[in-house]
Every structure is written in structure tokens, then in C-alpha cells.
Amino acid sequence: MPKFEIGVPVPTTDAKVEVEVDANDPLRPGRYIFELQVVDDDGNVSAPAQAVVTITDPGPTAVIEAPSEVPFGESFALSGEGSFDVAGGTIREYVWTLVNVER
Incomplete structure (x- = not known):
């Protein structure tokens, strides 16, 4: 399995x-741009094609x-x-609200 580096x-x-x-x-959230070129058996190289994958x-x-x-x-x-942020962000604020009272 290949390891991709920019x-x-x-x-x-x-x-x-x-x-x-x-x-x-x-992978951190963001736009990842991958490029593909293909080469035929005569050594001809295609123009690059790109795909954007958003995490x-x-x-x-x-x-x-x-x-x-x-x-x-x-x-x-x-x-x-x-509380936590799985993407590695920092919790900067806690917003507390009393939603209802049942008696």
C-alpha cells in the first residue's frame, strides 16, 4: 500500500x-488534491487528471x-x-442551557 507524501x-x-x-x-480536515498520469507501453504520458478529496x-x-x-x-x-474534538481542535467555549423543567 503506497504512502502518499506531497x-x-x-x-x-x-x-x-x-x-x-x-x-x-x-488525515487532518482539509482539501487533498491527488493527481494521476498514465503511461502506455510506448512510453507516452497522459495529461494529468486531478481529484479533490475533502476531509x-x-x-x-x-x-x-x-x-x-x-x-x-x-x-x-x-x-x-x-468533551473532545476528534480532529484535534481545542474546545474554546462551553455553552450551557437549561432546556426544560419536568415536575
Whole structure:
């Protein structure tokens, strides 16, 4: 399986290549431009064709921790410390909202 590096051609006799992504080091979000040229048995080289593959940013995941019960009149804490961004971004803001009260 070829390892792609910017500007380094990867010659192969296969018409299809797999772009393997390491789960521990995934491709960062962005536009990846791949180019293909083909060479026939006479050594003639085609004009390049390009494909643009966009790796999307899935956005952060909010994780909320809260006690399931609190005695009447007592304060309690909500925590978003377990929230994360799988694309490696930094959580810069936590937006808290009381959505409803059921009695």
C-alpha cells in the first residue's frame, strides 16, 4: 500500500490504490488534491487528471457529567470536561442551557 507524501509520485502497475488512514494519526480536515498520469507501453504520458478529496471536520463532541439526584436546596456542578474534538481542535467555549423543567 503506497504512502502518499506531497509532491512525491507513487508509480504502480495497479489502476487502483488504497489511501490507508492510520486511526492513531488520521488525515487532518482539509482539501487533498491527488493527481494521476498514465503511461502506455510506448512510453507516452497522459495529461494529468486531478481529484479533490475533502476531509470534513466532524466537529467537537459534548460530554456532560451531572449528578442524577441532588438534595433540595443544595448546589451542584455540571461538567463538560470530558468533551473532545476528534480532529484535534481545542474546545474554546462551553455553552450551557437549561432546556426544560419536568415536575
